[in-house]
Amino acid sequence: MKTEGGSTAAKRRAGERAAEAVEDGFVVGLGTGSTTAHAIRAIGRAVDDGLAVRGIPTSFQSRQLALEVGIPLTDLDAVDGVDLAIDGADQVVDGETGAHGALIKGGGAAHAREKLVDTAADRFVVVADPSKLTDRLERPVPVEVLPDAHTVTADRIEELGGDPTLRDAERKDGPVVTDNGNLVLDCAFGPIDDPDELATRLSRLPGVVEHGLFVGVADATYVGTDDGVEVRRY
Incomplete structure (x- = not known):
């Protein structure tokens, strides 16, 4: 066994x-x-x-x-x-x-x-x-974004202090595509002292479908x- x-x-x-x-x-x-x-x-x-x-x-x-x-x-x-x-x-x-x-x-x-x-x-x-x-939360925050907006949204996330990386797919060329047909930015902010505040700021960004802060x-x-x-x- x-x-x-x-x-x-x-x-x-x-x-x-x-x-x-x-x-x-x-x-x-x-x-x-x-x-x-x-x-x-x-x-x-x-x-x-x-x-x-x-x-x-x-x-x-x-x-x-x-x-x-x-x-x-x-x-x-x-x-x-x-x-x-x-x-x-x-x-x-x-x-x-x-x-x-x-x-x-x-x-x-x-x-x-x-x-x-x-x-x-x-x-x-x-x-x-x-x-x-x-x-304390410290992993990169996944942010689902509209494909046409991912570069602009990445710039806005950098302005919030994040370091966004487009998530690559495994065993295929290109990025991960969600079940909704969108892309994912994994955004490193370091230790997150105020998750609620960061969640609010991410939600306000045009092009963001949803983020992974709950x-x-x-x-x-x-x-x-x-x-x-x-x-x-x-």
């Missing part, structure tokens, strides 16, 4: 714990990423056992996995609301600061759709392993560990 590595086991525990919060009749936002994939698989097993839910995927990836495990799908236009959204994060502030619970998302270039679904949910829980926790959105983070799951509530 193959033994899981600590990080893989931690992700699985976090995802499966979040899936336990899904109740019969729920509309569930299905996030993107390796940790959320464990939640989607767990929800699929519950559906096999008779749980009635509808899922709203946030990316092509999460849609394909949900279909594979048998979760009935819908979209925001067809429902009155979203009961619960489950999603991962690239960084989560875990400390006694005003930014406690702030996130950076967008490593999978799905943050525009993710933010739409996560903010529409009555409750949004993050699933993560301890490597994603930080005292401030005041998450209700809780389920942190998978080698021993179990720790819950941070905000």
Whole structure:
């Protein structure tokens, strides 16, 4: 029998714990990423056992996995609301600061759709392993931009103190293209002391579709560990 590595086991525990919060009749936002994939698989097993839910995927990836495990799908236009959204994060502030619970998302270039679904949910829980926790956000912030505006928007981001880099695709020539048909700038700002202020400034820039700062959105983070799951509530 193959033994899981600590990080893989931690992700699985976090995802499966979040899936336990899904109740019969729920509309569930299905996030993107390796940790959320464990939640989607767990929800699929519950559906096999008779749980009635509808899922709203946030990316092509999460849609394909949900279909594979048998979760009935819908979209925001067809429902009155979203009961619960489950999603991962690239960084989560875990400390006694005003930014406690702030996130950076967008490593999978799905943050525009993710933010739409996560903010529409009555409750949004993050699933993560301890490597994603930080005292202060410092990873580059993914910014989805209109293709025709990416150079102009990059200049404006530099004026805000950022260092934008157009994200290149892997195993193909050219940049990453999002599910929405846009491009992604990964914008390094160094340590971010005030994520809320930076989020506001980025949102005001013409050409920006959405950025990966999620401030005041998450209700809780389920942190998978080698021993179990720790819950941070905000």
